Amino acid sequence: MKISTIIAAVAVLIMLSTAQAGTEGEETGEPQKEVPGNYLGDRAELGDLKSFLTLAAENNNELRAAFQKWQAAIKRSVSADVLPDPKFSFGYYTTPLETRGGPARYKYGLSQKMPFFGKLGYKEQMALREADGYKAQFDSLKLATFYEVKKVYYEYAYLARAIDITKENIELMSYLEKIATARYTTGSAKHSDIIRPQVELGKLEDRLNSLNDLKRPLSARLNALLDRSPRTEIAFPTSIPVMTITDSEEALATQLQQSNPKLAFWETVTAKEEARKGLAERNYYPDFTFGVDVTEVDDARTPGVTGDGQNPVMAYTSFNIPIWFNAREAVVDESQAKILAAKRSRIGLERKLQADLELALYKYRDAGRKINLYRDTLVPKAEQSLGVTMEAFMTGVGTSLDMIDAEKTLLELQLAYYRALTNKAQRLAEIETLVGQELPCEFHGSLLKKDK
Numbered sequence: 001m002k003i004s005t006i007i008a009a010v011a012v013l014i015m016l017s018t019a020q021a022g023t024e025g026e027e028t029g030e031p032q033k034e035v036p037g038n039y040l041g042d043r044a045e046l047g048d049l050k051s052f053l054t055l056a057a058e059n060n061n062e063l064r065a066a067f068q069k070w071q072a073a074i075k076r077s078v079s080a081d082v083l084p085d086p087k088f089s090f091g092y093y094t095t096p097l098e099t100r101g102g103p104a105r106y107k108y109g110l111s112q113k114m115p116f117f118g119k120l121g122y123k124e125q126m127a128l129r130e131a132d133g134y135k136a137q138f139d140s141l142k143l144a145t146f147y148e149v150k151k152v153y154y155e156y157a158y159l160a161r162a163i164d165i166t167k168e169n170i171e172l173m174s175y176l177e178k179i180a181t182a183r184y185t186t187g188s189a190k191h192s193d194i195i196r197p198q199v200e201l202g203k204l205e206d207r208l209n210s211l212n213d214l215k216r217p218l219s220a221r222l223n224a225l226l227d228r229s230p231r232t233e234i235a236f237p238t239s240i241p242v243m244t245i246t247d248s249e250e251a252l253a254t255q256l257q258q259s260n261p262k263l264a265f266w267e268t269v270t271a272k273e274e275a276r277k278g279l280a281e282r283n284y285y286p287d288f289t290f291g292v293d294v295t296e297v298d299d300a301r302t303p304g305v306t307g308d309g310q311n312p313v314m315a316y317t318s319f320n321i322p323i324w325f326n327a328r329e330a331v332v333d334e335s336q337a338k339i340l341a342a343k344r345s346r347i348g349l350e351r352k353l354q355a356d357l358e359l360a361l362y363k364y365r366d367a368g369r370k371i372n373l374y375r376d377t378l379v380p381k382a383e384q385s386l387g388v389t390m391e392a393f394m395t396g397v398g399t400s401l402d403m404i405d406a407e408k409t410l411l412e413l414q415l416a417y418y419r420a421l422t423n424k425a426q427r428l429a430e431i432e433t434l435v436g437q438e439l440p441c442e443f444h445g446s447l448l449k450k451d452k
Contacts, residue, residue: 045239049153052226056149057142059227066141070134077127081120086112089293096298103298109314111291119287122279129272136268139261143433145225150429152222153237158422159214160236162415166208169411173201176407179393180400196400200408240421242371243428243441249361252435256357257350259436266346270339277335283328286319353434360430367424374417382410 057063089109096103177197184194220230247255257263293314322328389406392398432439 046241048235048237049150052149052153052222053146055226055228056145060145060225061227063138063142063145066134066138070131070138073127073131073134077124077131080127081124083115083120084113086110087291104295105298107293107295109291109293111289113287113289115287116282116285119279119282122275122282125275126272126279129268129275133265133268133272136261136265139436140265143261143436147429147433149222149225151426152218152225154240154422154425154429156215156218156222156234157237157240158418159211159218161240161418163208163211165411165414165418166204166211169407170201170204170208172407173197173204173404176393176400176403177201183396192400194400196404200404240418241425241443242421243425243443244368245364245428245431246440246442252361252431252439253354253357255435255437256353260353260434261436262353263346263350266342266349270342270346273335273338273342277332277339280328280331280335283331284322284325286322288317288319290317291315357431357434360427360434364424364427364431367420367427370420371417371424374413374420378413379410379417382406382413386410 087110089111090106091108092106093104096105098104177194180194180197184191219232219234222234223230223232245252293316295312295314297311386403386406386409389398389402393400393403428439428441
């Protein structure tokens with residue numbers, strides 16, 4: 001009687017230790033108040049994630065390359081509206097040119113080409129819009145990089161919880177094996193009651209080994225995003241954040257239209273092609289060249305000649321004659337076609353992104369429903385079922401197979417619960433990537449404790 005009482009007490013303690021999903025914030029003993037605001041800016045639990053994002057922004061090689069392309073485009077736009085270099089000409093007469101004022105030895109001149117009014121402005125607009133395009137590509141890559149960092153980080157947090165839960169179930173299964181062995185020695189259990197827990201224990205140990213082995217590739221992926229050595233040690237995250245978006249779905253759709261950098265890129269392409277079209281239309285008009293020539297003349301051979309030794313100066317202008325209208329019209333038509341193509345590309349991309357946003361929001365809502373279902377209904381019922389089955393097993397009514405089934409059900413539901421937490425956090429990161437900015441959220445506490 002004393003031994004059975006001790007076993008029952010130990011069983012109750014084990015069941016209490018495996019219960020992980022009572023209420024949000026249960027890891028600290030009491031619910032945490034919801035705190036609206038920037039979830040990365042005001043949550044100490046996410047300080048490590050914020051530091052990873054900072055490192056990615058500073059060190060990621062793809063981001064740095066995109067940034068340098070943007071800077072190069074800005075520098076190139078500075079010289080887009082500058083006049084062409086003036087030209088200096090020099091000519092030497094191999095045979096002196098005899099003039100009344102004296103023989104001409106050589107001449108020199110300076111000229112400047114002046115594009116038609118508006119051409120330089122359109123060239124500047126094209127260069128600036130091209131720089132804006134590189135900026136949009138940089139912003140898009142930055143959002144994609146941040147999304148990858150967050151996705152891997154949340155997966156890393158889930159891995160920590162999966163390892164923790166699997167270890168707890170291994171402890172429980174080891175305890176069941178000891179109980180079955182004790183009952184077998186007293187003749188109250190069959191040999192199969194010992195074999196089944198041992199088989200299940202082997203499966204759990206194999207799962208634990210696989211989970212532990214997954215730590216290295218996940219940390220290597222995160223280190224690659226931060227431009228660090230793949231062997232750099234990364235501690236397991238201390239929390240899986242649970243957040244609720246405060247903006248409405250209609251507001252998110254509007255933000256996507258206004259802030260998504262991929263859409264902004266096609267807007268810059270459209271603006272660049274419109275400037276190119278304006279430049280092509282200006283090419284119907286001529287460019288002018290203004291210059292001055294000076295001819296050096298020696299003293300006249302005959303004294304007293306009018307203009308003796310004076311250097312004649314000639315001011316002149318020239319311009320091209322734009323007579324090939326078909327070629328210029330083709331350039332205008334090409335630009336117009338590119339404008340329509342860019343507008344169509346933006347419309348098509350916007351519809352695709354809106355559909356992606358709808359799918360991401362569905363997955364986000366679905367993960368939230370699963371969190372509530374597992375936390376409030378399925379996991380508590382699985383814990384009750386395990387407790388009842390364990391009590392029946394200890395009294396000799398149940399079998400080890402019933403215990404294993406109850407334990408496996410609880411394990412899978414616990415893992416599914418934390419999988420839903422991870423999915424919700426990852427879908428939030430995806431939604432932020434689509435709308436082009438970080439979203440204010442209500443924070444619901446940490447559901448991954450540091451130590452059990």
